[in-house]
Amino acid sequence: GIQVEQSPPDLILQEGANSTLRCNFSDSVNNLQWFHQNPWGQLINLFYIPSGTKQNGRLSATTVATERYSLLYISSSQTTDSGVYFCAVLPSRGYSGAGSYQLTFGKGTKLSVIP
Amino acid sequence: EPEVTQTPSHQVTQMGQEVILRCVPISNHLYFYWYRQILGQKVEFLVSFYNNEISEKSEIFDDQFSVERPDGSNFTLKIRSTKLEDSAMYFCASTRFSSYNEQFFGPGTRLTVL
Numbered sequence: 407g408i409q410v411e412q413s414p415p416d417l418i419l420q421e422g423a424n425s426t427l428r429c430n431f432s433d434s435v436n437n438l439q440w441f442h443q444n445p446w447g448q449l450i451n452l453f454y455i456p457s458g459t460k461q462n463g464r465l466s467a468t469t470v471a472t473e474r475y476s477l478l479y480i481s482s483s484q485t486t487d488s489g490v491y492f493c494a495v496l497p498s499r500g501y502s503g504a505g506s507y508q509l510t511f512g513k514g515t516k517l518s519v520i521p
Numbered sequence: 522e523p524e525v526t527q528t529p530s531h532q533v534t535q536m537g538q539e540v541i542l543r544c545v546p547i548s549n550h551l552y553f554y555w556y557r558q559i560l561g562q563k564v565e566f567l568v569s570f571y572n573n574e575i576s577e578k579s580e581i582f583d584d585q586f587s588v589e590r591p592d593g594s595n596f597t598l599k600i601r602s603t604k605l606e607d608s609a610m611y612f613c614a615s616t617r618f619s620s621y622n623e624q625f626f627g628p629g630t631r632l633t634v635l
Contacts, residue, residue, distance in 0.1 A: 436621045437621055437622070437623070437624075439623060439624065441626070447558075447610050447629055447631060448628045448629060449564070449612060449626045449628075449629065451623070451625060451626060454622075454623035456621075492563070492564065494564070496621065507552070507554070507569035507571075507576055507577045508554075508566035508569060508577060508579065509554075509556070509564075509566060509614075509624055510566070511563045511564040511565070512563065513562075513563045514563060
């Protein structure tokens, strides 16, 4: 199946710093999503971004589908940004039309923002 | 903004008991999913459901698991005889038109099997 690699696995930032999280995937995709898992375990949808660039406040994301990677940018980080950030992808359907309905998640990047 | 809801938020059960986790997907969505996350691990797909039948399931989704859409709003995951290793966070998700669309996740149910 498709492989999803996220880097770095752990990141510690001083409040106010910027960061870039990376997601590499091994095959073409129809869907790519970024999530933030908060300390209570809830998954928060950040971006649906199979290609292109989107921005939402201090967060932005870019997916270069042809090169099979996506980046999540966090600017002016705050302590509330702490948690685990997951990238998840949906592989493209094959020539036969068969495909997958399942999002495949990476292992995540654990971000700790310290005051 | 419409959202996926899940109940209960936390369920504690004894090994061997049956549990039913409930989800209310977004009302005009057509595809429904269950995922689980064992503590400290990544989120894993369990099953997808469309048009009142399972469209895909993972190897985790064995005969102990079943899903149902008993009415027009609820989507349930049943575990017939829970095991210690079923302890995990269970997430429900839904999409509107197809699996290509954004999957909206609920807040999760934390299942603890003692």
